[in-house]
């Protein structure tokens with residue numbers, strides 16, 4: 010039956026999660042520590058001293074997650090593999106218990122008819138590699154290639170959609186420039202080196218995938234942004250241009266074989282540890298780009314200094330905000346998709362994350378009627394439909410997130426899930442938005 014909502018047949022509807030945010034079992038099954046285990050256990054780094062030690066306990070309750078996905082009738086589930094579960098020290102022979110965990114998950118997804126979207130890296134770098142220089146070191150990119158090859162060899166035949174990594178901007182800049190994320194550094198040179206090695210790791214892993222002979226689709230997930238200038242003053246226009254380069258072209262230009270953007274090279278090129286051949290590796294052919302979008306913002310020029318390493322800053326805007334303080338601007342999703350489709354030769358785009366944190370206060374009956382999240386999702390899904398009608402090759406949409414989970418430095422204080430997770434027994438409790446999304450997936454939303 011033809012869909013009533015204007016989305017093409019075959020459009021992929023899914024949900025996203027990530028390993029450290031949901032798995033828990035931080036020291037079980039032979040898993041080694043990651044930089045997020047270390048960071049979360051460092052006093053003052055995460056709200057209320059929270060950590061991913063137990064998270065949603067998906068290491069044990071993965072079946073509950075699959076039941077939710079089945080109830081949604083989701084076509085796809087995007088999850089990440091915990092590198093230190095596979096290689097506790099970030100190198101060497103794989104840990105069988107770790108491989109078995111993902112193998113069980115894949116079997117159950119196959120049985121449920123849900124397409125796995127496997128992501129190799131969502132920020133939980135093995136701590137042992139951090140101690141050897143982390144993403145500042147070229148060797149980490151080589152170790153990533155080794156880890157990727159292990160995954161291709163063990164489960165490659167059961168996964169048709171692969172992504173190397175999630176939002177390398179966050180790993181490089183939040184991790185090494187502002188220190189909000191693990192490993193918590195505040196050093197521009199470190200951030201620039203990390204950016205290059207993340208891209209190199211992506212390229213090495215993508216090339217290894219092609220060489221493996223596997224025939225799935227391979228992509229990279231970024232969180233692009235093209236902030237509005239706060240005013241038309243030249244310095245604010247330049248600030249918005251710089252912000253857009255760091256969030257968007259710094260990643261897409263090299264991946265599409267154009268090298269690093271001039272605006273970045275002029276400022277930080279001396280810190281980019283590029284070696285002969287790197288740019289070709291980074292430009293390994295891709296099947297799709299994943300776009301994570303939450304908000305737009307407006308920026309103005311600001312004095313660069315220890316408290317503002319970017320040299321630009323967001324300005325308050327009039328739009329309604331989510332619990333993260335992020336403005337709600339569905340048309341921003343359409344704009345960024347169109348901007349990417351017009352400026353880079355992407356054959357296919359997916360919205361690999363979109364969603365919002367809200368207070369989620371339960372009613373007297375215990376049910377969370379999260380109308381604000383429903384309105385957010387409805388607006389952004391409508392923006393996707395508009396982008397498609399304007400010619401954007403958008404082929405799917407994933408909600409962030411299936412579950413309330415560990416929201417990095419905010420711990421469990423910010424909730425993005427379609428389902429809550431009871432802290433006492435880890436039971437999943439669908440919110441009203443869960444049923445909204447189920448109906449939206451079905452193509453009929455009353």
Ligand code: IFM
Nearest residue numbers: 027030176301362409416
């Ligand atoms: O929770 C994160 C996710 O890990 C990466 N993208 C943004 C989400 C919300 O902040």
